[in-house]
Amino acid sequence: MRKNRPGIRPxxxxxALLSLLLLSAAVFCQxxxxxRKERSSRFQxxxxxxxxxxxxxxxxxxxxxxxxxxxxxxxxxxxxDGELSGINxxxxxxxxxxxxxTILLGAHYDKALLGKGAVDNASGVSAVLELLEFFRNRPLKxxxxxxxxxxxxxxxxxxxxxxxxxxxxxxxxxIFLNFDVFGYGDMLWIMSRNARSEASRAIxxxxxxNGFPIRITSEYPASDHRPFVAAGxxxxxxxxxxxxxxxxxxxxxxxxxxxxxxxxxxxHSSADTPERISPQDAxxxxxxxxxxxxYLDEANxxxxxxxxxxxxxxxxxxSTQPKGSASSPY
Numbered sequence: 001m002r003k004n005r006p007g008i009r010p011x012x013x014x015x016a017l018l019s020l021l022l023l024s025a026a027v028f029c030q031x032x033x034x035x036r037k038e039r040s041s042r043f044q045x046x047x048x049x050x051x052x053x054x055x056x057x058x059x060x061x062x063x064x065x066x067x068x069x070x071x072x073x074x075x076x077x078x079x080x081d082g083e084l085s086g087i088n089x090x091x092x093x094x095x096x097x098x099x100x101x102t103i104l105l106g107a108h109y110d111k112a113l114l115g116k117g118a119v120d121n122a123s124g125v126s127a128v129l130e131l132l133e134f135f136r137n138r139p140l141k142x143x144x145x146x147x148x149x150x151x152x153x154x155x156x157x158x159x160x161x162x163x164x165x166x167x168x169x170x171x172x173x174x175i176f177l178n179f180d181v182f183g184y185g186d187m188l189w190i191m192s193r194n195a196r197s198e199a200s201r202a203i204x205x206x207x208x209x210n211g212f213p214i215r216i217t218s219e220y221p222a223s224d225h226r227p228f229v230a231a232g233x234x235x236x237x238x239x240x241x242x243x244x245x246x247x248x249x250x251x252x253x254x255x256x257x258x259x260x261x262x263x264x265x266x267x268h269s270s271a272d273t274p275e276r277i278s279p280q281d282a283x284x285x286x287x288x289x290x291x292x293x294x295y296l297d298e299a300n301x302x303x304x305x306x307x308x309x310x311x312x313x314x315x316x317x318x319s320t321q322p323k324g325s326a327s328s329p330y
Contacts, residue, residue, distance in 0.1 A: 039130065039286075040279035046126035047183070048274045050109065051116040056086065056151050059109050059122070063089060063149055066129055070136065079152075079162030086110070086151030088159050093136065093145070101300050102144045103293060104173035105131055106160070107180065108153030108224055115272030119263075123240075123277060124179035125149055127286060134290050142301035145293075146173065150224050153180075160224035164231055173233060175199050175296065177289070178225040181239045181263070184278035187213045188285050189246055191220035191237030193229055198299060199236050199292075206291035212284060213243065221249055240285045 046066060053059035067074050067089075077088040089109075107124035111117025128147050135145050152158030164172070177199070188207065192200045195216045207214040225237035241249075245263040266272050 040283050042133075043126050043130055043279040043282055043286075044274070044277060046129055047118055047122045047277050047279075050122035050125055051118040051274050056110045059111070059117070060087060060089065060149075060151070063109060063125060063129070067091060070129075070133060072132065072136075077163065077166060079159065079166070081152070081155075081158040081162060084152055084155050084158050086159050086162070088151055088163055089149040090163075091132065091147040091149075093132070100142065100144045101174035102146055102172075103140075103296060104176045105145070105147040106150060106176060106178045106224055107182075108150040108159060110151050110154050110159075112154050112268040112272075114268055115266075115270050116274060117272060118274040119181055119183040119272050119276050120267050121153070121180050121182075122274075123183035123282065124181065127179045127182040127282060127289075130286055131290060131293070134286075135293075140294070140297040143297045153224050157222070157224050157227055160227045164227050172231070176225070176228045176233050176235045177293075178223060178228070178235065178237045179239075180223040180225075180237065181241060181267070182282055182285070183240065183276055184281045185241035185243075185245070185285075186281070187215060187241060187243040187246070188288065189220070189239045189241055190214055190216045191218065191225055191235075192216050193218050193235070197234055199234055199296060202292040202295040202299075203236065203288070205295055206288045209291065210284070210288045212288050214288075215243075215246060219250055238289065240282060 049062045049066065050059050053062055064074065072091050072093055074089055074091045077090055079086055079088065105128045107128045108121050109125050111122075112120065116122075128149070132145075132147055139145075148163055150157075150159030150163065152162075153160065175198075188203075190200070190203060194200060195218075200216055203214065204216070220237055221239075223237055225235050228235045241263055248262060248264055261271065266276060
């Protein structure tokens with residue numbers, strides 16, 4: 001007669017399960033750390049590649065090389081405005097479907113005469129490229145995503161104005177997010193004409209979930225968001241910067257006791273170089289922005305729009321009222 005083998009004692013089973021959970025958590029944390037490190041390194045390399053261009057033509061080629069490396073289709077949009085001619089780059093990687101809202105991401109790639117144009121605005125371009133990579137790997141469910149890289153912003157937002165002139169009303173986005181100055185900082189400054197708009201609520205929700213400081217105001221330096229606001233499109237302008245830099249940018253004076261050289265001293269100067277970039281800061285802010293876009297997509301899905309097979313999911317989960325007008329451009 002064979003004796004029954006003694007069972008595993010409950011305390012040993014609990015210890016084994018706890019060890020397994022701890023091991024899984026450690027593996028997950030390590031993978032997440034490695035992923036953040038890889039994204040930071042990639043962001044830095046993007047900024048360096050774009051900043052190496054002396055003018056718009058070379059900077060544009062750096063962007064096209066990166067888009068080709070990610071297998072994105074793009075189109076070039078020539079424009080002329082007075083004495084200035086330029087070329088916008090347009091990216092669309094989701095098929096248009098009836099009822100789908102378009103979320104457009106934008107950043108200007110031209111630079112001021114002085115400096116490498118790393119903070120202003122290879123950082124904003126790199127932010128958009130990173131988001132395209134995120135959403136290529138985990139597409140939106142019920143929204144269409146597009147991107148545009150503007151030329152001629154430093155000459156008076158010529159590229160964004162041309163984009164709106166050349167784009168038919170039915171092809172305009174429902175929401176536009178503009179990234180200008182996204183290189184380093186501990187706060188996300190957001191321009192919104194309506195702090196209670198759908199996009200503003202989404203960004204506030206994501207900021208709260210991630211514990212990332214934001215300020216939402218209507219007073220904001222001039223950039224490519226302005227023509228979209230004038231066209232009646234729901235628009236957010238996004239800038240990553242030190243909190244101490246915000247008021248000085250609006251008032252045109254240096255901050256008191258900055259933790260580093262003020263942004264006013266960097267922009268449009270020989271100090272605007274890739275060494276100014278903190279990819280870790282940008283990575284944290286981009287996590288927030290990605291979540292906000294997914295919240296906007298969830299809202300579209302809740303309206304009963306069709307959901308493609310294989311679409312990604314995210315788990316579900318603060319700021320001042322707008323005031324005044326804008327001032328000096330980036």
